[in-house]
Amino acid sequence: MEKQKSKIKSYGKLLIPMTLSMSLLLSACSGSGSPSEASQPEGASGGSGERVTLKLEVFDRGNAPSGMTISNNYLTNYVQDNFGTPNNIDMEFYPVPRSEETAKLNILMASANDVPDIVFTYDSGTFYRYASQGGLTEVGELLDEYGPNLKAFLGEDALAYGQIDGEQLAIPGRRLVLGKYASYVRQDWLDKLGLPVPTTTEQLYDTLVAFKEQDPGETGGRVIPLGMSVAPAQLDSLLWSFVEPISDEERITRTQKLGSSDYPVLLPGYKEGLRFLNKLYHEGLISKDFALDEDKKLLWQDVQNGLVGAYSEDAGELLFEYNGTYKNLQANSPGAVMTPIDPYVNAEGLSAKPGYAPNAMFIMIPKSSKRAVEAIKYLDWMASEDHLFFMQNGVEGENYTLVDGIPVANADASQDIKDRLYNYGDMAIIVNGKYMGDDEKNAEAYIRQVPEVYHDMMRTSVEISDTNKSAPIIMPVPIEAESRYGSALRAKLNEIIVKLTMSSPDTFDTTYDSLMNEYMAGGGQAILDERTKVYEDMMK
Structure with a gap:
């Protein structure tokens, strides 16, 4: 597999670093189209040129730093600039209080006009209920066509947790640290x-x-x-x-x-x-x-x-x-x-x-959504090149320093720089834990999140x-x-x-x-x- 250049553009005044280990594992192994095609999806609605909105649930923990909100912050802007705008998509983030997530999600799912295009829950019973009621989009073929990087990243074992009677009704995130x-x-x-x-x-x-x-x-x-x-x-x-x-x-x-x-x-x-x-x-x-x-x-x-x-x-x-x-x-x-x-x-x-199961949250696309293709493309984008790495770690030299190939947060970084990633765990929804490429490095990266x-x-x-x-x-x-x-x-x-x-x-x-x-x-x-x-x- 060849190493590839990161195609991520400059973000504000910051240059996003290239992370070859992420590119290598998540992009080059898909075997379905070139990495550049996977990381630069077509415009919305199959390239029709119509500008559309993709609405995403995001947990609100009431901890947004001053000057930011849960729907308008460093990472939401990054997603808009690097995925939304190049693909003619307006990214809209819908806050759901973390402490009320199941109750709020039930209300949203009952309202076809207001439900986001991507929702999620850690509650397997809630997922099974929506699935049995016919409220979820079957995404098996969509993953085959639009999600090669995502499928390679999650693997069959994790994906199996979102399958019922042979249908892929949820995309389970991947959990890296299984101890509680x-x-x-x-x-x-x-x-x-x-x-x-x-x-x-x-x-x-x-x-x-x-x-x-x-x-x-x-x-x-x-x-x-x-x-x-x-x-x-x-x-x-x-x-x-x-x-x-x-x-x-x-x-x-x-x-x-x-x-x-x-x-x-x-x-x-x-x-x-x-x-x-x-x-x-x-x-x-x-x-x-x-x-x-x-x-x-x-x-x-x-x-x-x-x-x-x-x-x-x-x-x-x-x-x-x-x-x-x-x-x-x-x-x-x-x-x-x-x-x-x-x-x-x-x-x-x-x-x-x-302990935990190897799957994290159940990511779902409601049956009422008209943006299932864009939703899968977004999740696949997150799993391609170094997007996930950036969303979890930020800018080398500012947010972190690489030590033995593992990003270690800079303790002396200004509070403004630290605040950039305050919600990375709730934005990088395809994984629970910091992904470094193998179990040993994943565990070490988790440990090195603290001073x-x-x-x-x-x-x-x-x-x-x-x-x-x-x-x-x-x-x-x-x-x-x-x-x-x-x-x-x-x-x-x-x-x-x-x-x-x-x-x-x-x-x-x-x-x-x-x-x-x-x-x-x-x-x-x-x-x-x-x-x-x-x-x-x-x-x-």
Whole structure:
């Protein structure tokens, strides 16, 4: 395969660098037309010359820097200048609040006149529901004709997650880092109390009690031994560790997929995990207001203010600059040190925890869209030449420096330069993680997203997230009941967790029975019955 020149034009006053590794893998391997043809698609509507609009969903996290909006920023302008304008297309970005994405998407999909041409969700149940209702464009032939680079980038394994009954009804993004969670403890508090790093659930409990009773952070009684919210990142590692050894049949039939994740609601031991949470709450060992904290912002604030002794989180989350958790902690509490730990162990002595599937979000083109060709061309453009690399990394010498072939963010870059890429993860929708060409470099690029001083800590966090992780269960056919009841049951599960955590210990069992009866009647039984039937069909 020949190396090719980047054909990307100058962007403003900046010259976009050539990234041969991206060109080599994503363009030259398509075997369908020349790379230049793939990266310079025809004008809209098959070259008719008519100027059209391509409307794209984009997550709004409420974090746009001053002078930018989610629909008008450095990367949206880059897309317009390098894909839209050369192809006679106006790119329109439609903001959807990240915290309301499923509900908002449901409203959009019900309104054929207002729905974007490209929408997406992490929720497999939502994807299956739209597919079963005939609301999605079948894109198999369009990918063959207009998406050779995209197909080569995603590969058959990832694309299979968007297929139902042989039809390609979604384009699954590619997920590069499959570990989810790590835990952390205040090392300086351990050192002050002469305690070892906890390596089991029992040791962690003893550590939490010591933090509460002795307040090594001198918080004046405001200490939060274990930071907690109702987000999965804080709950999953703890609750999954209580699941008892199970058969393959139990694992497949009794797991409940609610949205994009598996939950062990019906698995043996889950109830005891909730009982342990109840114990922690009533002993004052977890965040008192955890039930009000769905987006983790209260937790992050408490960590940064030096009140939290330990907590679980998305691997490396505290090290990223966008929320500055660790940086602010060390500024507010000089001498504060967090150590990554993996303490939640199950009955077999393993730190069992959930991981990700190799697919990321489901990218969909609604059936009502008249711009399916342009949509595929746009995604293919992103996968060609060095467009994806630029959207994720920016300008060499300004945003990053290449170290061993991996872009490392320039820590001394001005805030304006850093702000350029604040939303790169939500714009580069064909991949979750920074793509460098192979698994080793992908992992290293993920680690090097944080300042160099944190690289070792980040590497340990990622290793913990990969240890004893279990991949989500992929059923051979969509489970209709999960699509129908998943969103409501996910909300019900939060209610169950909160109420059981806060209930009086002497009424825990009766409260559990009552809430679980409601859960099963609200769709849990339907999911169990359908998964059992599918399993039985698999075994025939």
